[in-house]
Amino acid sequence: MIDENFITQTLTGLVRINSVNPDLDNEGAGEEEIGLYIDRLLKSLQIESDITVLSPKRVNVVGTLKGSGRGKTLMLNAHMDTVGVANMVEPFSARIEDGKLYGRGAYDMKGSIAAMIGAAKAIKDNDIDVKGDVIFSFVADEEYESIGAQELIKHYKTDAAIVAEPTDLDICIGHRGFGIFEITTQGRIAHGGRHQEGIDANMKMGLLLAELDELSKKLPDEKTHLLCGQASLHVPIIHGGQSLFIYSGKCSIMVERRTLPGETEHGVLDELRELIDKLSKQDKDFKGSIQPFIWRDPYEISKDAPIVRSLTNAAADVLGSKPSYIGHSWWEDSAILGKAGIDTVIIGPKGGGIHQEVEWVEIKSVVELSKILLDTVRDYCR
Ligand SMILES: [Zn+2]
Numbered sequence: 316m317i318d319e320n321f322i323t324q325t326l327t328g329l330v331r332i333n334s335v336n337p338d339l340d341n342e343g344a345g346e347e348e349i350g351l352y353i354d355r356l357l358k359s360l361q362i363e364s365d366i367t368v369l370s371p372k373r374v375n376v377v378g379t380l381k382g383s384g385r386g387k388t389l390m391l392n393a394h395m396d397t398v399g400v401a402n403m404v405e406p407f408s409a410r411i412e413d414g415k416l417y418g419r420g421a422y423d424m425k426g427s428i429a430a431m432i433g434a435a436k437a438i439k440d441n442d443i444d445v446k447g448d449v450i451f452s453f454v455a456d457e458e459y460e461s462i463g464a465q466e467l468i469k470h471y472k473t474d475a476a477i478v479a480e481p482t483d484l485d486i487c488i489g490h491r492g493f494g495i496f497e498i499t500t501q502g503r504i505a506h507g508g509r510h511q512e513g514i515d516a517n518m519k520m521g522l523l524l525a526e527l528d529e530l531s532k533k534l535p536d537e538k539t540h541l542l543c544g545q546a547s548l549h550v551p552i553i554h555g556g557q558s559l560f561i562y563s564g565k566c567s568i569m570v571e572r573r574t575l576p577g578e579t580e581h582g583v584l585d586e587l588r589e590l591i592d593k594l595s596k597q598d599k600d601f602k603g604s605i606q607p608f609i610w611r612d613p614y615e616i617s618k619d620a621p622i623v624r625s626l627t628n629a630a631a632d633v634l635g636s637k638p639s640y641i642g643h644s645w646w647e648d649s650a651i652l653g654k655a656g657i658d659t660v661i662i663g664p665k666g667g668g669i670h671q672e673v674e675w676v677e678i679k680s681v682v683e684l685s686k687i688l689l690d691t692v693r694d695y696c697r
Pocket of ligand 1: 394423424457480481
């Protein structure tokens, strides 16, 4: 029922198009060309398709298969953008060797796009009766700010969704979130030779960094999740001071906190604020403040949710054994769909080299994914 050649050809076409996220890399082409390619493919399969322009070079593409009756509605979702291609030898070759197709995005997540379109083609080719609407959404910018998913949920609401991020055909039912916070310490600017007048903001930040270091050692033990692993914290950026011979008036850091399902922005903010308050009490010259910068929710869905059950049964049928339930340590668009009230689960193909210099996807697993998606649609949207 699934057209394997069509899927391989589609995947080849997708990988040959540069869709590097322009917010990650100035040379990035964005999603316009790949979006037009997908739109043309959907229309050639007689599937209604709409392009939404988000900003120059940035688009979403949404294909709709109208259901025949009152079945449950399902969205299949993939992002079209990729990370950059620095140091890659063959980013857009789509070379096939030993059943693997190579190139940027092959695994994350053009294999999934090909599998989704393959499932749509099977429904059309075989006149499969599906009662609920099936939405095929291809979004921009997952690798940066998720402007695509945020726009998508304003216009499309389904009972459930499958985000086809790579899982090696396991079923991902949760992932970590993250928060970025800017913390600033305030000093007092003075001539380097006048120590009675100066307060060194960099030294004050040092006190806070020591506290953060303690917290970063405790977190992974204190906060754990069966599937998603441990909470964690690090400080990717630090800026302080203006010149030699001047007491630093200001030092700021970015704190990156990886969160587990159940954690809230409020809770994490309080945890960090406590450290600042503690130092302020110990040292009258310590002045610190914190600002939330980015927040992305963690996500979790029950194994008993109808969409997870349908997907599990379909995967077990296609693969010959029940897949494992896993959690991802990184954030995905599933959190945005989940927060919009859409029951969302994650499954994608087998491969390797995600965000690395040699990326590939196993073609057989892309075909299997396509069959799993098709069977899930048939079962869930009855
Ligand atoms: Zn991805």
